[in-house]
Amino acid sequence: MAAGGVSGMTVKGCTHLPGSHTGDLPVLASATVGARFWLLIEHSGPWAAYLEDCHLPEGVRTLVERATSLGIRPQLIRRPGRRNTANTGIHVMVANSTGAEPWIAEGVIAGPDDLDLDSVVAGVVPESCILVSEPVFLVCTHAKRNACCARIGLPLARSLVEILPDTVWETSHVGGDRYAANLVCLPHGLYYGSMSQAAAIAAADAYRSGEVILDRLRGRSGTPEPLQAAEHFVRVHTGELSVGGVAVESSRLDGDITEALVRGSDARFRVVVEPMTLTTPCGRACADTITTYRLVTLDRVNPVQYATSALT
Structure with a gap:
């Protein structure tokens, strides 16, 4: 049985870069930026x-079109x-x-008119759905x-699904084929690859306990990729693993350089990141590239500095 994420294993017929599915290539800052709301x-x-x-x-088609x-x-x-055959x-x-x-939130509706998608964008649970207390895990x-x-x-x-029978679902494309197998943790939209x-x-297990695992964490959906990188580097620096323990408070872009003010572990950090390109052998007498991010600087900001020089 072919399985991903084990160092040294390959996938028959795979056209992705060597190491794409083994955890040998970086996956950080690659969560789907456009996924802030989900249907x-x-x-x-x-x-x-x-x-x-x-x-x-x-x-179903009408719902997909309205959501998009x-x-x-x-x-x-x-x-x-x-497969669910019940109608x-x-x-x-x-x-x-x-x-x-x-x-x-979850519900069973008779038709598309029974689901108010405008309320989802407004941050309100639709009347036809009820809040779900357990997390949901999607595997592409x-x-x-x-x-x-x-x-x-x-x-x-x-x-x-044998371990978490009521919370795991197969799903359609979530973004990032070369990161397969992809796991998305909702509602926070955490991506792993x-x-x-x-x-x-x-x-x-970590997500059910309110934490993340840094190994193979792609980032949080809906967050620009450089800011995903900034959060990741603060987690590495501080060891903060709680899901809500690290967050970008402000940022600015100067060319390819992103500077962010990040809260983490009861402190604030000024983080500067920039994109970088890695060249990897593709196995066909050639080389291919992968774009990721590198840390330029990470400095703790004291309260006085923060109060007087927050980024805009």
Whole structure:
């Protein structure tokens, strides 16, 4: 059985860079920036490469189109190892991953008119849904989008659901095929990549306890990539692992350089990051590149400095 996230293993037929699925290449600061609000729709499939090409029931298609127009990220989901054949309405989950108190809610609706997506963008739980107290874990298994997601993600989803049976879902493309197997933790929108079974269990257990695991953490969705990097470096520097323990308070961009004021571990830090390119052998008598971020400076800001020189 092909599995990702184990150093030295390869995926048959994979066209990604060597080390893409093993954890040998950096994954930090690569979470999907546009995913701030979510609409999860249970639909067993089949899933085409792109949602707009899927043969979906009319009500589901309408929901996908409405969500997209509002800036809500639509995802198709299904339970690992089994398919829902009951025709009792449309099972949906909606999530707001923004701010310090994100939430996820669930409902079964008769049709698209029963789900108020405008309220999701406004930060309000729709009347047709109820808040979910347990986290939700998404594993990308979207084979038609990229074969690696199914080859690596599907075994991971099936093993993870045995441990967390009511919280794990297969999902359509979440962004970042070369990071397969991808794991998304909602409602915060935490992305992990190049996951093995052991790494996924550790990440899920940590999230259920309100913490993150830095190994293979891609970042938090909805956050610009340089700011994901700034938060990551503060976590490394301070050892702060609580989900809400690190946050960017302000930032500014100067060319390729990003300067951010980051709160972490009851202190504030001025962090400067810049993009960097790594050249890696591609196995075809050539070389390929991967873009990530490097830390330029990280300095603690004293209270007087913070009060008088906060970034804008």
